[in-house]
Amino acid sequence: MNTLKLLAITCICLAFTTVAEAKWWIFGQSENEISTRYLYLNGVSYDELGDKITVYRETLPEGRLVLRGKAGTTSSQVGVVQVSRDGKATWQEAARSDDGTFEYGFKPEIGKSYLMYVKIMDTTGKSNDVEATRKEVSVSDQNISAVIKKAMDALVSAYRGEDPSGFMLQVSPDFAADAAILDRAIRRDFSLFDNIDLRYTINNLSAGSGGNVFVALSFSRGVTSTKSGKTLRDKGTTEFVFSMENEGPKLFSMKNPLIFGLSDAENVATGTVPNSEQNITVASDGTVTIGPSTGIVGGIPAPINLVATNPAPNHHMVDLEFSTPMDPATSTGLYEVVVEESLGMNGPWQEAERKDFDTFVRVESNYIAQQSAILYFRAKIVRNAGGESSPYSNTVSFDNRY
Secondary structure, three states: OHHHHHHHHHHHHHHHHHHHHHHHHHHHOOOOOEEEEEEEEOOEEOHHHOOEEEEEHHHOHHHOEEEEEEEEEOOOOEEEEEEEOEOOOOOEEOEEOOOOEEEEEEOOOOOOEEEEEEEEEEOOOOEOOHHHHOEEEEEEOOOHHHHHHHHHHHHHHHHHOOOHHHHHOOEOOOOOOOHHHHHHHHHHHHHHEEEEEEEEEEEEEEEOHHHEEEEEEEEEEEEEEOOOOOEEEEEEEEEEEEEEEOOEEEEEEEOEOOOOOHHHHHHHOOOEOOOOOEEEEEOOOOOEEEEEOOOEEOOEEOOEEEEEEOOOOOOOOEEEEEEOOOOHHHHEOOEEEEEEEEOOOOOOOEEEEEEEOOOEEEEOOHHHHHOOOEEEEEEEEEEOOOOOEOOOOOOEEEEOOO
């Protein structure tokens, strides 16, 4: 009898354990998604740097590598953010605020490589896709900033001198947004602006995969509108990418706020760097004004902090979310969100989804269903009446290989 009682108790315990584990598994597989709303390594977009990164000692503030970002979840609270720099062997906690922003910094050794991961856990213990944050980071003492500064000086000198041919000599023929479009845009700038005064400071340099050099910089600018005669001044921060070619570094891409070609910001910029400043913008009729720095065309701000998440494995879809100063409650029916996709970070692009205005878009496409590859997405906002559109958002990647 005692044996039977013991057996019954054991079975009950096993059943309870199984149920508990099943409930945990179901809970862990909920629709809640955990991701980074944005992530920067020393001021340069983390997603765009590639798998291997070289940073340069001379550009490190106080010799430190600093990772800054914002963690978010769809239906829970962020519990902790951790960073590993030794391939997940150990983890250190990042400083975090209640709104999800976090920061982690350390002083790296010259010549040493760091295998970095970022882990975000909610209060239930569920985490983000940690593998997707993998970066191999090394620090070099090469004086790369002098080379990039020389290229930037040549661009600024040609732009201030309203010399389109001299300017385009510093641009890569593979310019991400099409070199011909940039050529037309700067020529239109010169017809709209007089007395161009442009100054800049390089804040950080990083070399990503493929030999591209990512540049974060601050600028101040003054121009006189040929249409109104008014002089406008602004300042801000932005990002450039240079490709290292046989003749030296060439301009490969730029983000909003643009300092070159801003009269066609929608087609020249490959993304937007969030700023708290007001910046010079050009309307379709050539009117030059000061507006929010999110990048505006025809009064429509670009989507910012675009992020991609996978709702569930093998569902052949991807969820995109972004931030905007526009109010969805008053913009629905007046605007649409257009998402474009590509197999490469810099195109060619094709439309993947178009829907009524919302800060959340679920994309289902042939690329996602058929291509086992890393896919890239960007978004813009289009006004239904008239068809004007905002500049593009930042570009995000989505690993569709698994």
